[in-house]
Amino acid sequence: MLDYKLYYWDLPFRGNFIQLFLEEVGARYERCEAGDLYPKQRLTIRNPGMAPPYLYECKSKTYYAQMPAILMHLAREYDYLPQKAETHTLALKSILDCNDVLMEITNFYGMTMWDRESWKQFRSSRLADWMQIFEKTGSKHGLKGDSGFLLGDTISVADIAVTALFGTLTHAFPTLGRDLRTHAPQVAGLCQRVESRKSIKAFLDKQRSTLGNTYCGGQIEASLRQMMD
């Protein structure tokens, strides 16, 4: 008996945000191929959505699209949201920041390929700024070098999202781990701690043994890999 079905490609990129959460809370779920729904049924499901990921919630027979909305939905269901107004809002804001980084690091989902100059510029300025935004947010709200969480002393959906972003990215492209440790050392530590949580670790070990260092796939991953040489 399943709780959820997640429709996404067999890629870590955006899917891991939801899979890490489902693993953390021990939900019973199945990852289904994005192509089972997309694109043919995207406008006919209950609550149509433009693109994967789609989460099907078995108990309500309802589909949800938009990764940040899916994560916030799950966070409410499983009580993974900060209680205070400020940190509650920052949980969503942090997920949206993660989503923007996904878009930017893939050059708007591969709209154009990276070249040396544009990548160097992005890596040294914009990507560094993003890392600092997370680091400063964490520092203000309870994150320390070897303990704490992004938005307080309890794990929240924001920790899952930040780990799905930077843990996945630095596993796929280890050279970027140096950038993270430079610009966001506490976030780097947080990602390691979250990736070590029992059910998340078991999931990642299995995923990484199957997919290796695959990230987002396609030409844009190839373009990113060329930049790392």
Place this chain on the structure above:
Amino acid sequence: MLDYKLYYWDLPFRGNFIQLFLEEVGARYERCEAGDLYPKQRLTIRNPGMAPPYLYECKSKTYYAQMPAILMHLAREYDYLPQKAETHTLALKSILDCNDVLMEITNFYGMTMWDRESWKQFRSSRLADWMQIFEKTGSKHGLKGDSGFLLGDTISVADIAVTALFGTLTHAFPTLGRDLRTHAPQVAGLCQRVESRKSIKAFLDKQRSTLGNTYCGGQIEASLRQMMD
């Protein structure tokens, strides 16, 4: 005595999402120039954020970035969120859909300019699909041709967002009003009803008398205008 300061350029584009909400609930606020914070102070404010809009909440002395997070924060403060889990999640999902349309209609914020072929393709397929997503969502949850709201029989933040998207877009580019009436006639009616609400109407009348049909500004607005000829 102010409740909020909104830092954004004097443009309807993304700012109207927040301004329409603040007008609807009668909050005391001031729009400040984006340049007062951005880019110099974006990493040093309490809760740093990459780009405008920024909302400063006077009572908590806190800044929030990311339009969907700002809107959801305000919606909680002013009780403009659906109560049921499904429609609560759809409120955020709809705001995120709006945000994606802003990105797509500006060709990823002007990353490249529109040409006739790509615009024609976008308008007839992707933009039409977006309109249908909103229409189908509304139809399922309470929207009718001349009454109701996107997610039920009470106004919610989703109605403000959809109006800030399509009301603003079709005022700036009236020819797109035909597309909206074709693909999403009930949404077109909803936008008109929301734009007629007293405080929103007063705000829009004033904004439009000052800014005319300005939308997002810059080269990408010029490119969009060329496509409408």
